[in-house]
Amino acid sequence: MFEPQNEIERLLQAAAKDPAQRGAFVAAFLDAEICICPTGPVNEQGMVPGLKAVPLGEEAGIAMFTSEARAKEAFGADTLILANTGRRVLEYLRPGPVVLNPGSGVGVAWRKEDLTAILDGVMESTIQKDTQLMLGTPTQLPVELIERLTAAFENEPLVTEAYLMLAHRGDQTMPSFMLGIGGSIDAVQPTISRALAGYDHGDTPLDLVELETCGFGDTLRGGIPIKAPR
Numbered sequence: 001m002f003e004p005q006n007e008i009e010r011l012l013q014a015a016a017k018d019p020a021q022r023g024a025f026v027a028a029f030l031d032a033e034i035c036i037c038p039t040g041p042v043n044e045q046g047m048v049p050g051l052k053a054v055p056l057g058e059e060a061g062i063a064m065f066t067s068e069a070r071a072k073e074a075f076g077a078d079t080l081i082l083a084n085t086g087r088r089v090l091e092y093l094r095p096g097p098v099v100l101n102p103g104s105g106v107g108v109a110w111r112k113e114d115l116t117a118i119l120d121g122v123m124e125s126t127i128q129k130d131t132q133l134m135l136g137t138p139t140q141l142p143v144e145l146i147e148r149l150t151a152a153f154e155n156e157p158l159v160t161e162a163y164l165m166l167a168h169r170g171d172q173t174m175p176s177f178m179l180g181i182g183g184s185i186d187a188v189q190p191t192i193s194r195a196l197a198g199y200d201h202g203d204t205p206l207d208l209v210e211l212e213t214c215g216f217g218d219t220l221r222g223g224i225p226i227k228a229p230r
Helices: 007-017 019-031 068-075 086-093 112-119 143-154 185-195
Strands: 033-036 053-056 059-065 082-085 098-100 108-110 133-136 161-169 176-182 206-210 224-227
Touching (some): 007 161, 108 112, 143 224, 185 206
Antiparallel strands (some): 053 059, 098 108, 161 176
16 A cells, blocks of 8 residues: 655645645646666766666656655665656656656656646646546545455456556546456456446446556556455
8 A cells, every 4th residue: 555755745645536636746746856767877978878667558658756765666676766856857758658656556657748738837647648547545445345356356267466546537527446457358347247236336436447458557556456466
């Protein structure tokens, strides 16, 4: 579970839970110390051979972190780290895409249009190209939902792994639970339907995405584990 280690992470978590807090997070991000990880040491000209990245759909997103500790959790204790303000980091990484805190449980991915908007003063965040999205761990765990899905997937070979997070999507007015699965949604839809028969989801529906194709599978893997890979 994601536990904020500094102020920018507290703002990130708040933004993941409440879309109204996104503006405050982005504004703070631009002034906060943000880390990136070169693939080799800086040369005499002050250049690095490359920067570490993570998969983002069919692209690779340059990894950014809200602390050195987060970077080392992702890439190992010997990881080289460079740090600067969020604004300078984003300017350096244009046109993107970039991913903040991959695998930590709460993260954001920004593509070219998002970096342009942020650096020009429009505070929007997106993960997929056409959909604004913030992911985080819910304050109140949906215990019944977790139990139903865990029991359904325990002996389901068509699901290799599954993780649950709370999602705030730009195309929806209310948050939803997002379930990322390792496998085909079409193949396991009957299993999920049986598991949720009679379940009262209230105002928080469940969205399904495939971890390998959604573009933010690494972020979802930092969420609530429903079924861990074997």
